[in-house]
Amino acid sequence: MAPSGGWRPSGRGAAFGPGHHLQTERLVLRRWHEDDRDAFAALNADPLVMEHFPEPLTRERSDLMLDAIDTALEEDGFGIWAVEELRSGALIGFAGLAKVSFLAHFTPAVEVGWRLTPGAWGQGFATEAAAAALDYGFTTIRLAEVVSFTTTTNGRSIAVMERLAMTHDPAEDFNHPQIAGSNPLSRHVLYRISAERWRGGGGRAARRRLSRGSGPRR
Numbered sequence: 498m499a500p501s502g503g504w505r506p507s508g509r510g511a512a513f514g515p516g517h518h519l520q521t522e523r524l525v526l527r528r529w530h531e532d533d534r535d536a537f538a539a540l541n542a543d544p545l546v547m548e549h550f551p552e553p554l555t556r557e558r559s560d561l562m563l564d565a566i567d568t569a570l571e572e573d574g575f576g577i578w579a580v581e582e583l584r585s586g587a588l589i590g591f592a593g594l595a596k597v598s599f600l601a602h603f604t605p606a607v608e609v610g611w612r613l614t615p616g617a618w619g620q621g622f623a624t625e626a627a628a629a630a631l632d633y634g635f636t637t638i639r640l641a642e643v644v645s646f647t648t649t650t651n652g653r654s655i656a657v658m659e660r661l662a663m664t665h666d667p668a669e670d671f672n673h674p675q676i677a678g679s680n681p682l683s684r685h686v687l688y689r690i691s692a693e694r695w696r697g698g699g700g701r702a703a704r705r706r707l708s709r710g711s712g713p714r715r
């Protein structure tokens with residue numbers, strides 16, 4: 498996700514268009530609010546959360562990233578949503594779909610991604626949110642395929658990909674073009690899932706929690 502300008506706050510109570518609000522059994526995936534910036538910055542500055550990235554983000558880079566995310570949501574009708582726990586209303590991180598922003602052997606492509614605050618790990622929230630995003634991508638956006646990638650060291654993220662029934666061919670692993678080859682974090686695994694596999698029951702366990710209220714609400 499390349500930073501870009503143009504923050505257009507959606508604001509509380511803004512009219513949600515298609516894809517601007519997805520609900521699962523335990524989560525809401527929604528547009529960003531101006532007052533999410535502090536929590537977003539705290540997430541991106543947390544060394545544990547950012548362990549598999551070259552460095553935590555400064556406040557300035559975090560704000561630029563949120564600007565770019567909001568612009569993409571506005572323009573594409575899909576993107577990286579804020580993830581809120583329904584029960585508490587707490588913002589626990591983000592998940593969603595993004596156009597891959599660099600050139601690689603598998604691009605152009607749309608990726609599914611996630612980042613949660615450590616207090617929300619170990620409860621299945623990332624898989625549940627990602628399943629909602631994938632379902633939206635395949636059902637509403639009619640994508641043919643979605644990819645996901647992370648460093649070879651990021652076992653927790655790889656486990657989410659596998660729970661989603663994404664598939665991995667080691668021959669497709671790659672060095673991230675925006676991370677120096679000498680950095681051990683450069684080496685990435687690539688996972689894929691096709692619309693056909695998703696519709697055919699791929700990620701069946703991950704999809705169970707979509708049964709109530711999944712899909713966009715307007």
Ligand SMILES: CC(C)(COP(=O)(O)OP(=O)(O)OC[C@H]1O[C@@H](n2cnc3c(N)ncnc32)[C@H](O)[C@@H]1OP(=O)(O)O)[C@@H](O)C(=O)NCCC(=O)NCCS
Binds near residue numbers: 545549614618620653
């Ligand atoms: C990657 C990340 C989102 C994974 O979080 P996670 O909590 O491990 O993944 P899930 O939300 O799918 O939760 C799965 C775990 O919850 C457990 N769980 C507990 N209750 C559950 C429930 N009711 N339903 C489903 N799973 C449940 C599962 O057994 C599993 O536990 P395990 O880790 O012991 O196997 C998180 O580690 C993170 O945000 N990391 C930092 C950012 C990052 O690296 N992002 C990816 C970069 S590409």
